[in-house]
Amino acid sequence: MSSRFQLAENRYGKTRVRLVKVTRHAHGNDMFEWNVRVLLRGDFETAHTEGDNSKILATDTMKNTVYYIAGRSKATSMEGYAKELIDFLLSRNPQVSSVEVHIESVLWKRLTVDGKPHPDSFMRGSDEHQTTTVERAQNGEFAVTSGLADLVIMKTANSAFTGYIKESLTSLKETTDRLFATSLSASWSYMSDDFNFNAERTKLREAMLKTFAGHTSLSVQQTLYAMAESALEAVPSVSEIELTMPNKHCILIDLARFGQENPNEIFVPTDEPSGFIQATVKRTA
């Protein structure tokens, strides 16, 4: 029977597989917490059209594989672990054409007790996450995109916003001295798949933060671009970087109503609505 429909793009897998790994040393422990997503593409047509599960690796099995590979992995980075997981799944599953692994790492910091780093106790840090997405097809190369998300930062000087369109619906006042708060998310693509990913990540993060702090900003857009430029300058192995910087407005409170001056000191931070500024910056050919 000819059908009026056909299966188009499809993928499946397990998401939000949470994992804590403790590495035990003689004088203390290291630990990390990850949230892992594994997605498969492949020959899954008859699973959709006929309910034939003979080529389906159960998502429950994928979850177990996440833990199994974590248990035996010697990888020192999320990217390295993702590559091992992908290789394992591809080698055992010829029906799978490609595997994508996405990992978010939660920020845990070593606890300080009596001014000293504690050997085995930790506290949750900020909302900042480190991320990676690694993909490989059968017989293909790894594509590695890493990033960070939800890094909340604020400038309290050197931020202006003037010269924008003034029309009948404009109410915003120009300012040469405003607060600039954002929750930075960034993702960058590596040109190859074999680096010290942790060191590259640290360099990119520090370059972006240094520029954010030092920039004399005429807009979020301009500061975003400058941060992306300094990230690409700091890490030649990255081909392009996407930055997302919501403008988390801090609004000056009018105290003149109460007979008091407010020399740019008292603000109300607002979460919604926020500006949404996003751009990708890449190397010229």
Ligand SMILES: O=c1[nH]c(=O)c2[nH]c(=O)[nH]c2[nH]1
């Ligand atoms: O840096 C800014 N860019 C904008 O596009 C914009 N729009 C706005 O209302 N405030 C700001 N600030």
